[in-house]
Amino acid sequence: EEPGAGIGDVPLTPIMRWFLERGGPVDGFNQSRLVQVPASLRLPDLTAALGALLEHHDALRARLTDGSERRLEIRGPGAVEAGSVVRRVDAAGLDDDTLQDLVRGETVAARERLDLGAGRVVQSVWFDRGDSRPGLLLLIVHHLVVDGVSWRILVPDLAEAHRAVVAGRPVELQPVGTSLRRWAQRLTEVAGDPARTAEADWWRSVLRPADPLLGRRPLDTARDTYASARHLTLTLPVAVTERLLTRVPAVFRAEVNDVLLAAFALAWARRGGGRGAGVLLDLEGHGREEELVGGADLSRTVGWFTSLHPVRVDAGPTDLADAFAGGPAAGAVVKRVKEQLREVPEKGIGYGLVRHLNPRTAPGFAGLPTPQVAFNYLGRFTTAGVENAGSEAVPDWTVLATASGVGGTDPRVALAHPLELNARTNDGPRGPELSATWSWAGGILDEDEVRELAELWFRALEALADHAENPEAGGLTVSDVSLSLLDQSEIELLEDEWRNL
Structure with missing residues (x-):
């Protein structure tokens, strides 16, 4: 793609429309991961690594526009200040039950900070357990801009960015192929193709025989x-x-x-x-x-x-x-x-x-x-x-769990x-x-x-x-x-x- 092709208004994709058509509040709808991070982690390094992630992946700078024809707007690099999406919490010396309660409370608070209209689609909380124990990092992202495959990109990229920052070298993440914006535009175009239109009757036939009430x-x-x-x-x-x-x-x-x-x-x-x-x-x-x-490459697209x-x-x-x-x-x-x-x-x-x-x-x-x-x-x-965090069997930057069971939804x-x-x-x-x-x-x-x-x-x-x-x-x-x-x-x-x- 030409430089800047991923910036601007993004037509809503089918799954986005499906979600928004359901109605009700939308800001707290998210996916999350809880990740083990190095005991040596420092807040400036984490902030810089998160900043590199925000700059590299367009969807993390999205906001949802208002009006009858809502669109996802991808803002340019620099639109989201990295310090606004990270929070450090002292968790040193806490037993497992107390730590779990702390994670639950911070997860709810992070979820409440998400705001699609304001473009706050990413939040993170670092649970600092001291210099001798690996910490925990909660990453929570609005579901409108992330899916299960995206996490396979985001967590390794964050780890790589952090390693580069600590080593004092430039952060150079693998390039993104097709942008979310370009993909959404092409879907809208393809939807009107005669071959696609001809499928509609087949899909309606699948839906017509209603099942008994469950x-x-x-x-x-x-x-x-x-x-x-x-x-x-x-x-x-x-x-x-x-x-x-x-x-x-x-x-x-x-x-x-x-x-x-x-x-x-x-x-x-x-x-x-x-x-x-x-x-x-x-x-x-x-x-x-x-x-x-034709020619799309979504292997690195969030x-x-x-x-x-x-x-x-x-x-x-x-x-x-x-x-x-x-x-x-x-x-x-x-x-x-x-x-x-x-x-x-x-x-x-x-x-x-x-x-x-x-x-x-x-x-x-x-x-x-x-x-x-x-x-x-x-x-x-x-x-x-989570109970295995810090053990020799669990390397740093391993995903431990989702936060859906502790207030993420x-x-x-x-x-x-x-x-x-x-x-x-x-x-x-x-x-x-x-x-x-x-x-x-x-x-x-x-x-x-x-x-x-x-x-x-x-x-x-x-x-x-x-x-x-x-x-x-x-x-x-x-x-x-x-x-x-x-x-x-x-x-x-x-x-x-x-x-x-």
């Missing part, structure tokens, strides 16, 4: 806020997680998401007694589908790029007992759900374009049913527990779904562990209902991992065979013949 009543955005939300987090053992991430996708030529959603379809079917036509989900993706815009699209996953006519025992029925469900996901055009990126950015197609979505359940697999993250923000599942793999000292956090509207669902589904999902995941150990497990599906004129049964018949040769 829980006691429909979602009420005035009553069902984060303040009333309930949460449950379960962790899958390392031994099962390792197989889910490696062997199961390998034998089925599948992605991790295919496996996780196949297990979800099984759990949903068992929950409903084997009745129904699956479940309509809002499925989140990273949204960085660079091929949509921003909220997430895509959100509806998809129906259905275990189909299945012997649930056999599937949960890791039998052949388990494999059949993986193949079935894998193909259901492959039917989605271009991993769903087009839904947001026709639903939010194309003025000719957007009205056609008014009044259609919306998914009651959201599913998001965030990927793998190198992390450690604005309680006034409306829930988007009655039920949401956010899963991630934490690569910690014990190995990879799948962590699943279920969030739900307390006025709609009870914990017993959610816990039952959560445990069924983990049982289904274990069943898929066990099934994949069978030498005859896996195989091709229709989408694996280029220009295939074969259906699934014909592919499996050929595979049986090849095994017997």
Whole structure:
């Protein structure tokens, strides 16, 4: 891009419009990370490193304009003074409980300092534990300008900037390819393409068959806020997680998401007694589908790029007992759900374009049913527990946790779904562990209902991992065979013949 191309007004992307259309307060909507920092950290060095981050990544200098046509405005370098986004707190000598209380209080205060209109989208708090113990650094960024992939850029860049400052050399971070502004402009242009417009009917057909009401009543955005939300987090053992991430996708030529959603379809079917036509989900993706815009490179771009699209996953006519025992029925469900996901055009990126950015197609979505359940697999993250901070196993600049459980979420923000599942793999000292956090509207669902589904999902995941150990497990599906004129049964018949040769 030409110099300065990332500066100026940014058209709102589909996910930004989706968020703002929900209404309610917006300033406290954020993502956060708690990072171990060196015991030798000094406030001037940290401030200088944060300043380099603010200068390098355009989105951190954003503000949201007012008016009927709201836009994100990216201001030029120097618009945000680094000293205004960092705060030092003395945490020396505190025991774990007292430190946790301190982090909670400072997290709430940092969240309250966020202000989209004023351009305060970044805040940080350094918990200084003295010269002999590594400290903690809370980084909190408004979600409108950051996503899960962005943190893989921001934390290493901050560490690199700090090393350069301490060494007395210029901070030289890796260049950014395509700016957030240019990407948003191109999305708006692409949304009007005839090929994209033609997708609208397909997406409407996905939404039309409404699912039965989940829980006691429909979602009420005035009553069902984060303040009333309930949460449950379960962790899958390392031994099962390792197989889910490696062997199961390998034998089925599948992605991790295919496996996780196949297990979800099984759990949903068992929950409903084997009745129904699956479940309509809002499925989140990273949204960085660079091929949509020729020549785009978002590998180093900070921003909220997430895509959100509806998809129906259905275990189909299945012997649930056999599937949960890791039998052949388990494999059949993986193949079935894998193909259901492959039917989605271009991993769903087009839904947001026709639903939010194309003025000719957007009205056609008014009044259609919306998914009651959201599913998001965030990927793998190198992390450690806060309790491990300062140990030899945890190097400095390791992400320890998010602050969402200690006041990071604005309680006034409306829930988007009655039920949401956010899963991630934490690569910690014990190995990879799948962590699943279920969030739900307390006025709609009870914990017993959610816990039952959560445990069924983990049982289904274990069943898929066990099934994949069978030498005859896996195989091709229709989408694996280029220009295939074969259906699934014909592919499996050929595979049986090849095994017997």
